[in-house]
Amino acid sequence: MSFSTLMYHEIRKEQDFNPETPSHIDVKQDYDDVLPAPLFVTLEHFEEQMAYLHDQNYHTLSLSEVKEYYSGKEIPEKSVLLTFDDCFQSIKEYAYPILKRYGFHAVAFVVTSWLQDTPKEFSPEKSVCLTKDDLADISDVFEYANHTHAFHQRSNATTSMMMEASDEELALDLDICNQFVGVKDVFAYPFGLFNERNVSLLRKKGFVLAFTSESGSNDRQTDPLLLKRNVVPYFIHLDAFQKII
Template sequence: MFTTLVFHEIRPKAEISKGQRPICVADGYEDCLPMPLYNSTDYFHELMTYLKGAGYHFLSLDEIKGFYYNDQTLPEKSALISFDDCYQSQKKYAYPILKEMGIPAVSFVPSGWVFNKEDAYREEYSQVLSFKELEEMSDVFTYANHTHHFHQREGMQKSRIMWETEATFVQDLKECNQYVEEQDVFAYPFGMYDQSNVKTLADLNFKLAFTTKPGFNTKKTPPLELHRNIVSEGLPIEKIRELLGE
């Protein structure tokens, strides 16, 4: 059994207190990141310190593949740390904490959002990083597929992978795979998908795909519908321990 935690923006409380801000992405898609997806640097540091001190093993994607496909076992206390969307705050605030503590993580890359040139950190936007900056964090982060241009939504009911044809979804996946090392691992944009998307991933020999449905992952969890837990800011450690199955 293992637990996956997912993060988006890690910022100082003073920045978070200024409220929701628009995203700034290379392909021009317009949206705003919901406030529940922000965590403070203080809280993130506290949480990582707890996991480290409690003796958690921080999983790699290869270990998870081995768990599902090669009958390998995992340490009793196992967790996967993941990030979505590659915002600037991931490099400015989260990366130094993870690097200092020696904690590896996975970052799901919407490659069409990523800029070709680095830009200065802008507090007033949820701006995505450049490819060069992603490479600079590769000692901590492993990168996997989060679509190329299909990280778009209609409200909270449907993401673009659900309304496009299978052929165009396949092409988008292949485009993203040009930019990530883990070409058989996927995260559903906004956590929204349907069973036709799962079938497409299976047909393309994807090994793992992550949702945003909370819960633990066991041998019985479909590897193309893995659970991930969104961590709310300030959630007491007692509740975190419940998420982790302690």
């Protein structure tokens, strides 16, 4: 028995999305970055994907079910874990009503220093972060886990701020994020970047699941602190989507 984890970041209506135009983030922290086109999915494709999961009787896993799976408990044969990184506006604007309609469950990985103090109008031109109140509004579908407090930054394509931090700095950062998120022993590596020291610290801190950006499925031979996730890019068609789940 194995399960696939799907990774989403942003959703846009096809008419609003230009893959040639990078989307700058709008977050509370003093940090600017752009989301590359493959981290977007069109609303039309997302609706099609969720309808397929529903029609094929897929079970959307909770993090507690994944933990139990690694403790020896079985999961339904058709199981998938839906994850959304960074908590941008589109998860409330687009993902939430679709997931709620189908009775699906999802996980959002939160960068707590990115959460806005006050809500902003939805903007398809930028990747704007939600507020804590926004996340509370959609918590009947989403559960929240750790994506760092302030270390979701990168120096270059292969090095993140988390990798450069000391163990003491990272431990404090994880604790700050855990003051907000409900699930305090699950982590997603920012940008999918990490080193062995980071994994070791998570283990020492009592984290039991951590998600990479490496594609593939997860079974009981997969290290639960190195779980795989499949990016769902904007250009993927349903036949390709079916193959990654």
